[in-house]
Amino acid sequence: MNSPNPVPALTGAIPWYKSPQQIGLITTAVSGLIAAFPKVGQFFGWSSPSDAASAVTAIFASIAIAAPIIGGFVRAHSKTQPLTFTQAAANAHPVTLATEQTHAAMVAAGIPTVAVTAAKIEAKDATK
Numbered sequence: 001m002n003s004p005n006p007v008p009a010l011t012g013a014i015p016w017y018k019s020p021q022q023i024g025l026i027t028t029a030v031s032g033l034i035a036a037f038p039k040v041g042q043f044f045g046w047s048s049p050s051d052a053a054s055a056v057t058a059i060f061a062s063i064a065i066a067a068p069i070i071g072g073f074v075r076a077h078s079k080t081q082p083l084t085f086t087q088a089a090a091n092a093h094p095v096t097l098a099t100e101q102t103h104a105a106m107v108a109a110g111i112p113t114v115a116v117t118a119a120k121i122e123a124k125d126a127t128k
Contacts, residue, residue, distance in 0.1 A: 017060035026060075027053045 016022050030052040034041035046052050075083045084090045106113055112120075 017064045023053065023056055023060065026056045030056060 027049065030046075031049045034046060034052060041047060041052075044055065046055060072083070075081070080095065082093060082095060084093060090096055103113060
């Protein structure tokens with residue numbers, strides 16, 4: 001029976017390493033590899049699709065643990081938005097200086113900044 005007012009099913013985002021679809025796709029690929037080359041499965045000690053699924057889940061969990069650590073190191077050397085160890089280093093960083101110069105040039109040219117635009121939106125919302 002159809003509902004007169006269907007409500008869409010909403011789900012939040014999930015990380016790729018918890019996605020049943022991603023896990024299923026990789027498990028299928030690994031299972032296919034094992035089926036085509038049984039020695040690969042024997043090498044890793046996998047004898048069934050559930051062994052492959054467990055291995056894929058464990059590998060994804062390991063990647064999820066390592067990703068923030070690796071990301072922190074990568075971000076420290078980022079050219080666009082680096083992380084620094086101190087506020088003084090952040091203040092003196094070329095990206096910070098370029099941002100401040102751009103902001104000053106926008107103000108001088110009469111281009112509204114994010115802060116000005118946000119204040120206008122908030123003031124408009126307050127009058128509703």
